[in-house]
Amino acid sequence: MWLAQPLLRRKLARRGAAEPVYLQAVQERFGYYDAPSGAGFIWLHAVSLGETRTAAILIKQLRQRLPGMRLLLTNGTATGRAEGAGLLQPGDIQVWQPWDTPGAVQRFLQHFKPRIGVLLETEVWPNLAAACRQAGVPLVLANARLSEKSLRNALRLAWIAKPAYRSLAAVWAQTEIGAQRLRQLGAPVSAVFGNLKFDAAPDxxxxxxxxxxxxxxxxxxxxxxxxxxxxxxxxxxxxxxxxxxxxxxxxxxxxxxxxxxxxxxxxxxxxxxxxxxxxxxxxxxxxxxxxxxxxxxxxxxxxxxxxxxxxxxxxxxxxxxxxxxxxxxxxxxxxxxxxxxxxxxxxxxxxxxxxxxxxxxxxxxxxxxxxxxxxxxxxxxxxxxxxxxxxxxxxxxxxxxxxxxxxxxxxxxxxxxxxxxx
Structure with missing residues (x-):
């Protein structure tokens, strides 16, 4: 992952030609921030547009249960970041997802010191999971899903996938079939809650x-x-x-x-x-x-x-x-x-x-x-x-x-x- 950083920068430059948001705050992806440091954030990671819309449903519920909650929102795509900006309240922070190297992840955790990390659907990264466990930050996978194809791919890389899934503090699956697949990777599936997308209210x-x-x-x-x-x-x-x-x-x-x-x-x-x-x-x-x-x-x-x-x-x-x-x-x-x-x-x-x-x-x-x-x-x-x-x-x-x-x-x-x- 460290060696692949130049390839990531090249990809961002390419995509930025069509979507300039990819050229904004590039250093955030490597763990360097202009945003002030802090502590006590509730951190949600929603990689793209669909996940960010799903995150909005959960964020609304969390704000009701945790008055004064400070949200740390991370995204991976331009559409996700644009959508996520509308979810912020005073005191919240939005940054790019850190690239999955030990250095970037550690700088991210040290800068923001989140109380908990909530990943949505499929976004499990090995260095991120390991660093959160080492830092004592409970990292959970919510609205979790795993297709049969993704399971096969993960099992081919079991040496890296299984430790990542085992590092999670909890996994809440969409379906029982998905829960069974996740358990094959060592994920600590504690419940099947259904799909958050059902809770979205159409305009x-x-x-x-x-x-x-x-x-x-x-x-x-x-x-x-x-x-x-x-x-x-x-x-x-x-x-x-x-x-x-x-x-x-x-x-x-x-x-x-x-x-x-x-x-x-x-x-x-x-x-x-x-x-x-x-x-x-x-x-x-x-x-x-x-x-x-x-x-x-x-x-x-x-x-x-x-x-x-x-x-x-x-x-x-x-x-x-x-x-x-x-x-x-x-x-x-x-x-x-x-x-x-x-x-x-x-x-x-x-x-x-x-x-x-x-x-x-x-x-x-x-x-x-x-x-x-x-x-x-x-x-x-x-x-x-x-x-x-x-x-x-x-x-x-x-x-x-x-x-x-x-x-x-x-x-x-x-x-x-x-x-x-x-």
Whole structure:
């Protein structure tokens, strides 16, 4: 890790060309800080955007239980840091996650002297775990998950992975299956609390705005939500063939699409890809209207592009049906819980290992449907646009499914407070 530092600096410089936040406070990543030193922080680490939004749910509960709490928030990505800035209160501090070398980690711990460290979901680093244990800082893994693939990879590096997991003070898993996998690595799993994401409350005003725009549009809206690399190309290629009716395999889709006059909407997962996806849409011969250019309402175009952050509730309110991004490439899927909580029917692809139990439960509850390819998913979505009772039933089952699994935030916050008092 020490030898790899020049590679990290080079990577930050590359990413900083597109996202200047990566060029801010670079020395923080190596344990050198302009922020004042202190003691008694409640430290949460949320690597990226999704984890930071999850952290917000837990932070709210912790502030209720620990009045006057001073938050130390660490992030690893530009989107995570930008989102996290909105969670800070006077006295809180936000810095980059320290690069996992003994020196950087020790400087981080000596500078801030946290009372406890809470890592979210998967972020276990060997030097960080060892240094916290040596310094007497209880380090826990909350909302913990581990896929079968990640377990196999960790077991191949068991000589370094197992000591890291054994160094944790506690692990609170999302699912019992995840807990079993974590225990194979020596993790001290003390409870299964469920998924913190169920406790997120969608923005009602955004949902209402989206529904109003959908009604004004006058035609069904199909959303590709939180799309990842390769998925937009699949989606657009099928749309292109729909328009041209050139490929016989998509004839049925084409006929249905023309009959329904569908409005297509794409919301990429990562903001650094907004320009790339806009150009991709145009290369497929389709016109594009970007959310950033909308004033009072969406502008007419073949494809709407959701190029904004923090508005997924608006996009789910705008859509009749959502195709789950990250599930049509072998990427494990994105968060389908948010779509369900917003009352948006979901069609997911074959790859959902990041949300395996949630996907399974959503499908069983009737809140989501499974498709084995993007083409089949589009056929399913188009069929749903003609089935108002079916969409209504899926929406109701989605909100019911999301509500039924809440409670992880309260349990996790209580466990953190208990550990502080032990």
């Amino acid at each position: 009602a005003a955004q949902i209402a705005q989206g529904k109003a725009w959908r009604a004004a549009c006058g035609r069904p809206v199909i959303l590709l939500a939180s799309s990842r690399e390769g998925e937009e190309a699949q989606f657009l290629q099928i749309l292109q063939s729909i328009r041209a009716e050139a490929q016989a395999v998509h004839t049925q889709v084409a006929t249905e699409s023309i009959a329904n006059k569908v409005q297509w909407l794409i919301v990429p997962r990562h903001p650094q890809r907004f320009e790339e996806v806009a150009a991709l849409i145009e290369r497929h011969g389709l016109s594009v209207s970007r959310r950033s250019a909308w004033a009072s309402q969406p502008q007419a175009a073949d494809v709407w592009l959701g190029d904004s952050l923090g508005e997924m509730a608006l996009y789910y309110g705008l859509a009749d049906v959502a195709l789950l991004g990250g599930s049509f490439e072998p990427l494990g899927g994105q968060n389908l819980i948010e779509a369900a909580a917003c009352g948006c029917p979901v069609v997911m692809g074959p790859s959902t290992f990041n949300f395996a139990q949630a996907a399974r439960l959503a499908e069983a509850a009737g809140a989501a449907r499974r498709a084995d390819s993007m083409a089949v998913a589009l056929q399913t979505a188009l069929a749903l646009t003609r089935d108002a009772p079916g969409r209504t039933a899926m929406a109701e089952r989605g909100t019911g499914f999301a509500a039924a699994h809440r409670g992880a935030a309260d349990k996790t916050a209580a466990a953190v407070v208990a550990l502080l008092g032990s």
